[in-house]
Amino acid sequence: MNLTVMTYNIQHGHVHQSNPGRIDLKETASVIRDSGADLIGLNEVRGRGDHPDYTAQVEEMAAFLGFHCVFGRSIYVGGNNPYGNAVLSRWPISESKVFHIPDPAAELRISRFEHRSILRAAVDLPEGGQFAVFSSHFGLTPEEQRNAVVLASALTEAERLPFVLMGDFNVTPDDPVLDPLDERLTVTHPYLEGQLTHPSHAPDCRIDYIYASPSVTVNGARVLPSTASDHRPVVAELSF
Template identity: 35%
Template sequence: MSHHRRRTISVRIEKLLPILAVVLTVGAIAALTVLAPRLGDARQASADASSSPSAETLEASPSAPASASASSEPLPKFTTLEAPPAIAKAPKKPKIDPCAVPRKLTVMTFNIKGGRVSPGELDGIAGVIRGSGADVVLLQEVDRNRRRSGNVDQPAIIASHLGMQAVFGANDYITDRGGYGNAILSRFPIAESGNTHLPNSDGKEQRGVLRANIIVEGQRLVVFNTHLDHTSDSLRQAQIGAVMSRVNAYDGAKLLGGDLNAGSGSGVLGTALASLTDAGASLGASHDGGGRVDYLLPNSWLEAGAGRVTPTGLSDHHAVSIDFAMRGAEDC
């Protein structure tokens, strides 16, 4: 090739070099424009993978800091928990044979001297009852909101001292607030009660018989409390006849108690004993004047145990209490 031709080619190449440089530069810029976002995403993904704990790590260690890495902190070890033991069912209550396990209770009868008892003496009466362990109490000569005894509800006050329920039967000096009569107190629930006035003669103090249907551990016990006339035997006979007609109207366990104003060999007691028994026959005198006038007379559903006569100094009568075991079914 001639010298002139080589020079011409050299000149042309020199002229093309700037153009080629421009083309290469533009191509490089275009390539960077396309690849740069992808490289950034890849770097970010790599950074996320190295700086954030995995889902497994987060679930296992909820309190781990965000900067902790899965490779730098070992996974916590878990202890396998055993299944909790089955909850034991409450044991079933054993079935109680009402014949083999009789219901035990103590019954008291106490004449509290005409209601002429101060509020302070009511505490003493409550103390006598508490000391006897009585579950059922028959009170005679009781006042309810009468002026002579301080206008207080005597049976309610005594019952409140003992945590008992009380019912009252007014027979004389009756007002809309109370009167004078008999009361029954019970540690067991009293389901129902009623009071019946007895035969009377003109000018005599009205007498009555108070009834309470008491539920003793699921079994009904019908309790009658009375106080008969003290002046006439014929009137007492009429009164006990009326009382026994009420007593005999009920089936099941029942008991008559109170002040009969009659001795152990009297016709009055004989009338009652035609269908009841004398649980305290061996207990002796129940009155300051001697003699026995206060009785507890159960039917065959109740078996009498130990009995006690307790002079109290709070009344001219003594408190008489007897322990009983009550049958629970008719076929026992």
């Protein structure tokens, strides 16, 4: 079966360049629609909360696209305002679970520290069987990133379905923290050489990733030149 997958840090749906500060989920969803992606992992997604800017963002995009979706909360912001990762799927999502990444020691936390998680969703494929999607947004410090890789490695090693692991990992491809993933999983790196993702208007690094299970073949990958968010999305063509 052939699949097109995408990872996209949507920056809460904020329009990054043309009108900074304005939330436009239709613009974000249009980037996804135009990519042709079947399965999408999203980061920096808001859920429905007390603040008027905290709406059910992934549900709104799913309605626009005619897709299925699931939201996975990592934290609450300013009271009862959920924030985390999400998955959009062309096909039904039969189960999902949030796995919480261990926090770093208190003395190693920076001012911008926030708790992180990995969302797993199991998608029912049209040809039968299932496919798992792991979507995550790693932390900003080395200890946070190591903790995230340890959990991601454990989850993917235990996974019995074909899968993708994707997200904004906040590290560049040459960082050895990624070695456990690079050594065991199918990578998209060879197709993305020289393609950068952040900041979208003038990218100087690639910190957004798509990995797949060893049973999955990567047939191509690319970074899309969108400035709707502060990250450019990454798309990969897979088969299994």
